[in-house]
Amino acid sequence: MGGMIIVEEGALRIVGGLVDGRPVAIVQEADDVLFRVSGNSIEDAVAVARARLGAGGGVPSQRAPVDVPVDAAAPTPSVPPRDLRALLRAAVAAFDPLRSEGVTEGPGKDRYRKIYVAGWPALVHYEFLPSHARRHMGVELHVETEKAAAVTGILPALCAVVRDAMPGQAVVHDPNWVGGCGRLQVVFPDTATADTLARAMQQLIVLTRPRVEAALH
Structure with a gap:
């Protein structure tokens, strides 16, 4: 998947994307950031965050990962920076x-x-x-x-x-x-x-x- 990934686990939200070109997943409860983790890809970072929450061991999420629309998605590193x-x-x-x-x-x-x-x-x-x-x-x-x-x-x-x-x-x-x-x-x-x-x-x-x-x- 390209861009940003959002996964909801009950009251928690996992937002995966690129931060300074590095794949990162941020775990939020309402508007509070609980922690953030990195991975080899955006999907991997989200998986690491879910595993840390205990959501990776067979606990289904309320909603499957979704791609955020293009205007909200993080750009890929191959795209030249815009002015x-x-x-x-x-x-x-x-x-x-x-x-x-x-x-x-x-x-x-x-x-x-x-x-x-x-x-x-x-x-x-x-x-x-x-x-x-x-x-x-x-x-x-x-x-x-x-x-x-x-x-x-x-x-x-x-x-x-x-x-x-x-x-x-x-x-x-x-x-x-x-x-x-x-x-x-x-x-x-x-x-x-x-x-x-x-x-x-x-x-x-x-x-x-x-x-x-x-x-x-």
């Missing part, structure tokens, strides 16, 4: 006509691009954030101040909402972002189109903005 700076610029340009009232583009240039919402503190914002090392683009919600602890507290629930609305897409809660303030990531490979990224940002804002505003006020 993420150009992709970032294109995604921001594609997002501009999709912006809802009160949503403005902030700083970042070619390294990242913050998306601000009127009435929110600047340290709580959305962001297009490329990772050149991992060859992916994040469409993200960031909390970068302890003064927004109420938003930090609802990130796991928001992650679940976004995951349900974007089935098959890699949605990650990162509780360690900026000293534990946290962030929500919707992760796309560098093969994603600018339009896909722009519409994902639009959807992320629609799904999370009302609850973030309620938490802030």
Whole structure:
């Protein structure tokens, strides 16, 4: 199988993919990462994770491994790296006509691009954030101040909402972002189109903005 593999074992989820070109499987319970293992291939890493969980000894999974759609799959090492700076610029340009009232583009240039919402503190914002090392683009919600602890507290629930609305897409809660303030990531490979990224940002804002505003006020 190419790309990314997702297997569910009861309440646990195993996500297999490439991290810096290395096959890795991450075991999650809800939005918490329990552990990660590597293997000779993505399938092998998933098998190692299942064996460690005791799921490899005849315990069937609730759902067979599935290939994530192309836009959500990790690129293969044989594909030349894409210019993420150009992709970032294109995604921001594609997002501009999709912006809802009160949503403005902030700083970042070619390294990242913050998306601000009127009435929110600047340290709580959305962001297009490329990772050149991992060859992916994040469409993200960031909390970068302890003064927004109420938003930090609802990130796991928001992650679940976004995951349900974007089935098959890699949605990650990162509780360690900026000293534990946290962030929500919707992760796309560098093969994603600018339009896909722009519409994902639009959807992320629609799904999370009302609850973030309620938490802030």
